[in-house]
Amino acid sequence: MHQISPHAVDAPRPHTGTVARNVLLAADVGGTHARIGLVRADAARSGEYTLTTLGYRQYACADYPSLAAILSAFLGDTSPQPAAACIACAGYVHGDALVNANLPWPVSATAIARELGIDRVDVVNDFEALAYAAHYAAHADSIHIAGDAAxxxxxxxxxxxxxxxxxxxxxxxxxxxxxxxxxxxxxxxxxxxxxxxxxxxxxxxxxxxxxxxxxxxxxxxxxxxxxxxxxxxxxxxxxxxxxxxxxxxxxxxxxxxxxxxxxxxxxxxxxxxxxxxxxxxxxxxxxxxxxxxxxxxxxxxxxxxxxxxxxxxxxxxxxxxPVRLIEHGQLGVTGAARWYFDHAQDDIGLNKRDLETGGNTSV
The missing domain is CATH 3.40.367.20 (Hexokinase; domain 1)
Structure with missing residues (x-):
């Protein structure tokens, strides 16, 4: 599977209220379930950041007409509103089209940004996100299957x-x-x-x-x-x-x-x-x-x-x-957030001050 190039789309925002640059709509989308979370990044003393999940829910993909419909249902009247979304999705993207026969609907970062009125939507490979999350996960949270223990x-x-x-x-x-x-x-x-x-x-x-x-x-x-x-x-x-x-x-x-x-x-x-x-x-x-x-x-x-x-x-x-088994659970959502905030600091200038204050704006 291939990392999907990020898509940034300027669109009118349908929601009103506070928009926080350090709050992300993070999603882990497979052929059966979509796991959605609202994740906040906060500055840590080490110069890194910590993640806090503000909300989380799992949806059956087949119950919704599109991924945007699931994301919209999750957001509702959420406050603060995220300025960006990062979607970890199974499949390979060619341009703005996701190639995956296992999903019940097409996925387009551009269309999602437009429909939700979110400034930036990134789509990354689901197992790329999972690998990011697994790097930070404790070994105690996994089951030893084979080989050396650690x-x-x-x-x-x-x-x-x-x-x-x-x-x-x-x-x-x-x-x-x-x-x-x-x-x-x-x-x-x-x-x-x-x-x-x-x-x-x-x-x-x-x-x-x-x-x-x-x-x-x-x-x-x-x-x-x-x-x-x-x-x-x-x-x-x-x-x-x-x-x-x-x-x-x-x-x-x-x-x-x-x-x-x-x-x-x-x-x-x-x-x-x-x-x-x-x-x-x-x-x-x-x-x-x-x-x-x-x-x-x-x-x-x-x-x-x-x-x-x-x-x-x-x-x-x-x-x-060493071979260890982890419970997938929320790791895909956490990994999508890790991917975004790691890259956001490099790509869009999200700095320590934003993480400390939230970079809040009102719309």
């Missing part, structure tokens, strides 16, 4: 997670703050390793079709994987949702559901091992997304770790790569 903050790390799609970003340490490289790993070709995985790939796409990683390694991908295994095993499918599959696997009362989750975890481990080597991300892996928190015990006892490390000469090194 992530190495002074080395490159990988953030990845299956949800409605598959997102991934690379966290690169810096002297003052990290940089994040967004990726489109979810749309790269799915690479089979075992005979069963080759059979699954043939079932899903035939010999020539492109089958992306997220066709299997996502929430909907669990259902695709289950359907393929049912066809290969000549069994009539009885589950219709990813949740039904994971619940049956957790209860250990359906062999094909268990096999589906086992194959899913193993294939995910194989992909992560490849990405760790590709990006030199030996500082650790941060797992997120909506799927993995639901199957933690299955993930921990699956072939995930074995497949991650099974890469030849680097086996012993990969076996020690």
């Amino acid at each position: 992530l190495a903050d002074d080395k490159i790390r990988l953030a990845l997670g299956p949800g409605t799609g598959l997102g991934a970003a690379v966290l690169i340490p810096g002297s003052s703050r990290p940089s994040v490289l967004s990726t489109e790993a979810g749309h790269a070709a799915l690479a089979p390793r075992t005979a069963l995985e080759h059979a699954i790939l043939r079932h899903l796409g035939g010999e020539a079709a492109h089958v992306p990683n997220e066709r299997v390694l996502s929430g909907p991908g669990l259902l695709h994987l289950y359907g393929a295994l049912c066809a290969i095993r000549a069994v009539q499918p009885k589950f219709e949702t990813p949740a039904q599959i994971t619940q049956a696997a957790l209860a250990a009362n359906d062999a094909l559901a268990t096999e589906t989750v086992d194959v899913f975890c193993a294939w995910l481990g194989s992909l992560i091992g490849d990405l760790v080597m590709l990006f030199d991300a030996f500082g650790g892996v941060i797992l997120a997304g909506g799927v993995l928190p639901q199957i933690v015990p299955l993930l921990q006892r699956s072939a995930f770790t074995t497949r991650l490390a099974d890469k030849g000469v680097l086996h012993d090194v990969l076996a020690r790569v």
Whole structure:
């Protein structure tokens, strides 16, 4: 996934009252849910800033005709009104168009700025924002999955997670703050390793079709994987949702559901091992997304770790790569705010005085 270039649009503001330059409308938008927060940045003694969430709410994307409608519903008569918005969104943007088949509506920063009357709207990759937030999150708030216990903050790390799609970003340490490289790993070709995985790939796409990683390694991908295994095993499918599959696997009362989750975890481990080597991300892996928190015990006892490390000469090194799972929750919103206030200080001159006073104006 790719970082979207910020769009700044001058538009008439529909709201009246106080507008604060240090208050941001921050959003984390996926294919299923939109998590919206009002976040304030305050100057800290260290010369950095602290974030305070003034309001937060989760919305079902399918219940609204547009993202602007969700943002407008959240804002209501909120005071102070934010001068800017930063939207962390799954997808790739070409110009002002967001390319993502998993969203129920088009997303345009220009249109959102115009409809809400907000001076500046930035759109960034959802996992780029998540990686920013994860950098500041405490290790105690995560679950150890594999490798060494602690992530190495002074080395490159990988953030990845299956949800409605598959997102991934690379966290690169810096002297003052990290940089994040967004990726489109979810749309790269799915690479089979075992005979069963080759059979699954043939079932899903035939010999020539492109089958992306997220066709299997996502929430909907669990259902695709289950359907393929049912066809290969000549069994009539009885589950219709990813949740039904994971619940049956957790209860250990359906062999094909268990096999589906086992194959899913193993294939995910194989992909992560490849990405760790590709990006030199030996500082650790941060797992997120909506799927993995639901199957933690299955993930921990699956072939995930074995497949991650099974890469030849680097086996012993990969076996020690720390892998930790974080609850996605509000991290995407926090990450969008981190991204904005880090860049706002550089790009639009938001200074320490603004953070101390709020840079308030009345409209």
